[in-house]
Amino acid sequence: MAIIISSNGGKAVKVEKSSFEKEDYLQQYIYENPESIPLYEIKEDIRLLILAREFPTNSGPIDAIGIDKYGELYIVETKLYTNTEKRRVIAQSLDYGAALWKHSNDFNEFLKILDQHTQKAFKLRTMEKISEFFELETEDVDALIEKVRDNLNNGVFHFVVLMDKLDDRLKDLILYVNQNSQFDVYAVEFEYYKHDAYEIIIPKIFGTEVKKDIAVSSSTDTRRKWTEELLLQDAKQRLSPDEFKGFEQIYAFSKQHASEIRLGTGMYGSFSPVFGTICERSLFTLSTDKRLSFNFEWTAKVNEQLAQMFKEKLETIGFSFSENFKELRPSVMAEEWLPRTKEILDILDQLLDQKKD
Known part of the structure; x- marks a missing residue:
């Protein structure tokens, strides 16, 4: 598919679809531009803050970890269509979730690792970056961190798979998992175009259909009243x-x-x-x-x-x-x-x- 770019209604240029040459570039792009993930289609006011890239776990490094202002955790995995491991990306993401869940044994260690990443990327500690990004006071940051702790302890994660091209088998698998589990798994396909010094990204998200039909997103209320x-x-x-x-x-x-x-x-x-x-x-x-x-x-x-x-x-x-x-x-x-x-x-x-x- 091609797109047309013009300037003030004239000098139209046809731009053919390009491709990401390396997964590393896609990872870095998401790290620097998390708003390119269309989570607003899940909930309008969601803003994603990527806190760490290549977060270490016993199952290997997670491409990116992010949070929103509700304290929800996002595990982001990137794969190019040419990657032969792309069909295992869902299983790999869930494996990362299980490995991350183990950090609930030592939440302070989890925060310490995040601090290392945020200090390197933003020259701020995690809580300072959260306060700056979401414009929160200290007590609100403390409350958000407690929600993160609860979600980590309960294994409540959102899995986001980013690819330059999605096939129908992966889309069907995501719909099946969302329909038959407590997990939220989303896939985002990035159409990528390049013209002169400009990059154009058209994101399309899959997996929101089921959650919108059967439940309110867990970011609104993950609590349960027990007797x-x-x-x-x-x-x-x-x-x-x-x-x-x-x-x-x-x-x-x-x-x-x-x-x-x-x-x-x-x-x-x-x-x-x-x-x-x-x-x-x-x-x-x-x-x-x-x-x-x-x-x-x-x-x-x-x-x-x-x-x-x-x-x-x-x-x-x-x-x-x-x-x-x-x-x-x-x-x-x-x-x-x-x-x-x-x-x-x-x-x-x-x-x-x-x-x-």
Whole structure:
């Protein structure tokens, strides 16, 4: 396809479609011009800030990571049509999502890596760049970062595949995935034209049809209202019989001893008990995604001695934590916490008894 360029109605020039010679150029173009991704077709006021390029993960570097003003995370993967791996791009993107999700174990490390990228690209830390780009005050930036943390912890990502040409098979696959999963996968085809010193990009986005028909974009509200009944039903459905038994034991202990049990609002059920006699913040969070998070960061803000004691007692039963544990909420999977369920509850008993004494 060709386009016609003219100046003031005259000197019309026919310009044939060009092609990106290298994926690296396409990556850099998106990094510098994120507004060329037509996310406004998903939601009118979305502005995408690309925070990192070549973000490292155990599955390889993610081409680009971006966020919007709602704290939604975007995993961007670029592929030229000539790339023989283009048919695996959806599986590759999901693999990156799983690898990125692991960073929820150490959110501070995730921010540290982002800081390295934003300082190199913008000479600003991540939170400073977010404040500048979205014109937010400090408290609003803090709230946005908490939403990013929640989305990372719950594995809520938007996958965006950028190509110079999309074939029908890939379009059909994207529609199928969106129709039959909780994922948002979008593909953007870039028609590229070059005339003298000018570059002309015509973006076309695919994958929005399903989400517009069956649901409101998750950027408006990804929260869910959980009850005890729904929490236990979700746990029974997602966990193995042994895992569910351990989950029930910890929940029953919490229900008996906690002054309050706070239920999460994410896509997975979770609960955070508050043992008010020793701390006004929850010591841990247990989720139906099989994660047990130790909330040292929250605890240390109100009682550093308790956070230190909790950490040391957990280390005596085989857990290990980094030196900056007071800044973290590290989590472990079921294979680590389940065999230690009784010992964990014994530790909580000891902490509660020490307060009585």
